[in-house]
Each structure stands twice: as structure tokens, then as C-alpha cells.
Amino acid sequence: MTTTTEPKSFPMPLWLQGIMEALAAAFISAGIIVVPLAIMWLTGAFAQMPLNDAGALGAYSWLASFGVPLELTSVETDELVGTWWFIPLGLFLGWLLLARRAGKRLAKASQLKTLWQPTLGAVAAFTFFVWGTNTLVTMDTVDLNPTLAVLLPSLVFTIGYVWGALGYFRHPIGEYLVQRVDRLSDSARNVWHYFWALLRAGVIGLAGAWAIAAILMTVQVGIHWAEVTDVYQRLDAGIFGGLVITILQILVLPNVVAWTISYLTGAGFQIGATEISPAGTLAEAQPAVPIFAAIPTEQSIDAHWWVLLLLALAGIVAGWWFFGVGENHLEDLIIAKIPNHPTAITLAVLATGATIGLTSGVLCLGVMWLANGSWAIGSLSVMGAPLWTSAGLFAAHIGIGAAIGYALAPLRHGVTFWRTATDD
Incomplete structure (x- = not known):
């Protein structure tokens, strides 16, 4: 009698899986930055730059894409030129998605109660990779x-990782939260539902504004396509150089969309010394980036006042949606406190518009902060929209539109009732 012994397979420990997934995300993200720079160095784009400086440039570019500020000094005088702090939002989203992929894969390989093991290994491995990168490379x-250089990339990875891991376990976590909310008192439960609905309405307002700005930016680029292609021809970067420039512009497009939102509020934005707003453009020297050739230069507030009404459309959608959810417990409170019904309804509509506008404004403030930055080159130390002004005006636009949408939302029920009565 013969027996066959099958080889035993041992599963990889969860902490080791976390290390492997984190290193994969780190190497992929670093490769996206380093490989194009290496090809440019090999083809002579940095002919005067030594190999070690070219490698350091790639490493610093990778760290800067996570939001690490870089202090640039002059070679001749050794004085501070400026601080580079600019996050291409397209690239930033790519880093979050890579971390989300790692979190989702590790959550799938483990249980909720053992998720801490791969999480600890992944965060530690990514942090060690960032620390090693910052330690090994130097540039005069x-x-x-060094603290921010390690902390900020690790924080971005952790956010994306948690996004993916909690997304995989969203059903058990959601059921747990529902059970916890159901145990609350009626007033506490109403407050919870109200703020959750208010947050979603704010996101809808911001998403609607983002869509409007993206469409307007696309139309503007199409109108000025001849100027855009002329900049490409003047750069004469070759096939690979033109491809790199195009990819960089695609990664910066979300930043430009955010600046377009500020333009639609009336606050405008700056590209160095160039100021752009619906009232007009104060044109100065600007970088030879093809998409910047589409900047409007001949607008006036008398002819283009209508652009200031576009963001209200996003607010109308948010207010309309908020009415349909039926979780406006602030309105219930106002009606209960004020006996005069028309006055109570008017105040409730205004308060609803104000709260939705304020929520969208806070979200817009975060987006504008990420989209703005500094290129630390002469006048280009200012890139983006005026932070507080644009967010405040955005809140006003969305708030006015949300009040209108919330006030008009009951009409859909009237139309439905009228159609039903007619059919009967």
C-alpha cells in the first residue's frame, strides 16, 4: 500500500500581507513619478543634471505630490527662493485609490476583528518606505x-486604506451603526438623521457645482483650442515631452475645475500675477502651460453676469433632494415654536438654505485648500483661489439655490396629485 504525501501550504500571515500590499502601493506610486523623469533624463531633458540629483528630483516630486512642502534655495546665494506646495488633485486621488485597493484586499483576506494585524503591518511598511526615501536622498x-515628509504621505495612505477597509465591511458596520442609532432617544435620533441628510445635501451641492464648472471649463478649452495648440507648438517638446506635458495637465485638471468654481462665485482666482474673475482679467506673464492659454481675457461683468447664476442650479438640486429625504427636523422645530404657519414655513425655508449652503461652503473650503498652492517661482508663489472669499461666496450661492429648490420641491407632489385626480 502506497501513500502519497501532499505538500502542505501555509497561509501568509496577515501582518506580512499588509507589508506586501503597502510596499506594492508605494512602489507603484513612486514608479509613476520616477519612470517618466528617468526617461526624460535618458533622452537628454536634464543633460546638465547628475544622476543622483535626477533621482533626488524624482523622490522629492513623489513626496511633494502628497502635500509635503519643499523649501527651494538658490544655488548661487544659498538663500531661500520660496516654498513649493502644490498637490495635483488627479495624482492625489490616484494615491488614495492605490491605498484604498490595499485596504480592500487586506479586509477581504481577514475578518473585522483581525483587521488590525494587516493594518498595522501596512501602515508601518509604508511609513518605513517614506522614511527611507527621505533619508537616502538629498539635494543641495x-x-x-523630515517630520512632515514622513507624516503626510503616511496620513494620505492611512486615509485611503481606511476608505477601502471600511468600504469592504460597510454592511456589518452600517448595521452596527443603525442599531446604535435606534437605541438613542427620539430627539437624539432625529438630530443624527438630520445632520446625516444635511451632509449629503452639502455633498450634492458641491458635486453639482463641480459638474457645472467642469462643463464650463471644457467649453472654454474648446473655444480656445487654437491658442492651446499654439503653446504646444512653441514648446516643441517632442513626442514624449508632449505626452508628459499632457499627462501633467490631466493631473492638474481637478485643480483648474476647483478654480473655475471660485470663478463662478465671483471671487475669481490667480495664476501668479494674473488675476481672473468675471469682472475681467488682469493679465501678466504666466507659465507656458497649454491649458492656461484658455483663460478668459475679454470678459466683463456687464456681458457675463449670467455666470454668477450657474452655481445656484446646484443649490436648487440639493434643496430639492433634501425635501424628498424628509429628514428636515429643523423645520419641524421651527413650525412647532412659531404658531403663524406662513411665517414658520418662510423661516424654515431660509434656515434650510442657510444650513445647506454652510455645509457646502465648509466642504468647498477643504477642496479649495487642497487645490491651491505655490510654485515658488517668482510671481508664481500664489496659485489658486482666495480661500475664505471663494468658500463664503460659494456657501451663499448654494444656500440661495437650496432655499429656492426646497421651496419649489412640494410642487412635484401637487403635480402628481393633479394628474391622479385627472385620471380618476
């Missing part, structure tokens, strides 16, 4: 804070 003209 670039200085950075």
Missing part, C-alpha cells in the same frame, strides 16, 4: 521638514 537646493 531643496530642504524639507
Whole structure:
């Protein structure tokens, strides 16, 4: 009698899986930055730059894409030129998605109660990779804070990782939260539902504004396509160089859309010394980036006042949706406190518009902060929209539109009732 012994397979420990997934995300993200720079160096784009400086440039570019500020110094005088702080939002979203993929895969390989094991290994491995990168590379003209250089990329990875892991376990976590909310008192439960609905309405307002701005930006680029292609021809970067420039512009497009939102509020935005707003453009020298050739230069507030009404459409959608959810417990409170019904309804509509506008404004403030930055090159130390002004005006636009949408939303029930009565 013969027996066959099958080889035993041992599963990889969860902490080791976390390390492997984190290193995969780190190497992929670093490769996206380093490989194009390496090809440009090999083809002579940085002919005067030594290999070690070219590698340091790639490493610092990778760290800067996570939001690490870089202090640039002059080679001749060794004085501070400026601080580079600019996050291409398209690239930033890519880093979040890579971390989300790692979190989702590790959550799938483990249980909720053992998720801490791969999480600890993944965060530790990514942090070690960032620390090693910052420690091994140096450049005479670039200085950075070593604490921020390690903390910020690790924080971005952790956010994306948690997004993916909690997304995979969203059903058990959601059921747990529902059970916890159901145990609350009626008033506490109403407050919870109200703020959750208010947050979603704010997101809808911001998403609607983003769509409007993206459409307007696309139309503007199409109108000025001849100027855009002329900049491409003047750069004469070759096939690979033109491809790199195009990819960089695609990664910066979300930043430009955010600036377009500020333009639609009336606050406008700056590209160095160039100021752009619906009232007009104060044109100065600007970088030779093809998409910047589509900046409007001949507008006036008398002829283009209508652009200031577009964001209200996003607010109308948010207010309309908020009415349909039926979780406006602030309105219930106002009606209960004020006996005069028309006055109570008017105040409730105004309060609803104000709260939705305020929520959208806070979200817009975060987006504008990420979209703005500094290129630390002369006048280009200012890139983006005026933070507080644009967010405040955005809140006003969305709030006015939300009040209108919330006030008009009951009409759909009237139309439905009228159609039903007619059919009967």
C-alpha cells in the first residue's frame, strides 16, 4: 500500500500581507513619478543634471505630490527662493485609490476583528518606505521638514486604506451603526438623521457645482483650442515631452475645475500675477502651460453676469433632494415654536438654505485648500483661489439655490396629485 504525501501550504500571515500590499502601493506610486523623469533624463531633458540629483528630483516630486512642502534655495546665494506646495488633485486621488485597493484586499483576506494585524503591518511598511526615501536622498537646493515628509504621505495612505477597509465591511458596520442609532432617544435620533441628510445635501451641492464648472471649463478649452495648440507648438517638446506635458495637465485638471468654481462665485482666482474673475482679467506673464492659454481675457461683468447664476442650479438640486429625504427636523422645530404657519414655513425655508449652503461652503473650503498652492517661482508663489472669499461666496450661492429648490420641491407632489385626480 502506497501513500502519497501532499505538500502542505501555509497561509501568509496577515501582518506580512499588509507589508506586501503597502510596499506594492508605494512602489507603484513612486514608479509613476520616477519612470517618466528617468526617461526624460535618458533622452537628454536634464543633460546638465547628475544622476543622483535626477533621482533626488524624482523622490522629492513623489513626496511633494502628497502635500509635503519643499523649501527651494538658490544655488548661487544659498538663500531661500520660496516654498513649493502644490498637490495635483488627479495624482492625489490616484494615491488614495492605490491605498484604498490595499485596504480592500487586506479586509477581504481577514475578518473585522483581525483587521488590525494587516493594518498595522501596512501602515508601518509604508511609513518605513517614506522614511527611507527621505533619508537616502538629498539635494543641495531643496530642504524639507523630515517630520512632515514622513507624516503626510503616511496620513494620505492611512486615509485611503481606511476608505477601502471600511468600504469592504460597510454592511456589518452600517448595521452596527443603525442599531446604535435606534437605541438613542427620539430627539437624539432625529438630530443624527438630520445632520446625516444635511451632509449629503452639502455633498450634492458641491458635486453639482463641480459638474457645472467642469462643463464650463471644457467649453472654454474648446473655444480656445487654437491658442492651446499654439503653446504646444512653441514648446516643441517632442513626442514624449508632449505626452508628459499632457499627462501633467490631466493631473492638474481637478485643480483648474476647483478654480473655475471660485470663478463662478465671483471671487475669481490667480495664476501668479494674473488675476481672473468675471469682472475681467488682469493679465501678466504666466507659465507656458497649454491649458492656461484658455483663460478668459475679454470678459466683463456687464456681458457675463449670467455666470454668477450657474452655481445656484446646484443649490436648487440639493434643496430639492433634501425635501424628498424628509429628514428636515429643523423645520419641524421651527413650525412647532412659531404658531403663524406662513411665517414658520418662510423661516424654515431660509434656515434650510442657510444650513445647506454652510455645509457646502465648509466642504468647498477643504477642496479649495487642497487645490491651491505655490510654485515658488517668482510671481508664481500664489496659485489658486482666495480661500475664505471663494468658500463664503460659494456657501451663499448654494444656500440661495437650496432655499429656492426646497421651496419649489412640494410642487412635484401637487403635480402628481393633479394628474391622479385627472385620471380618476
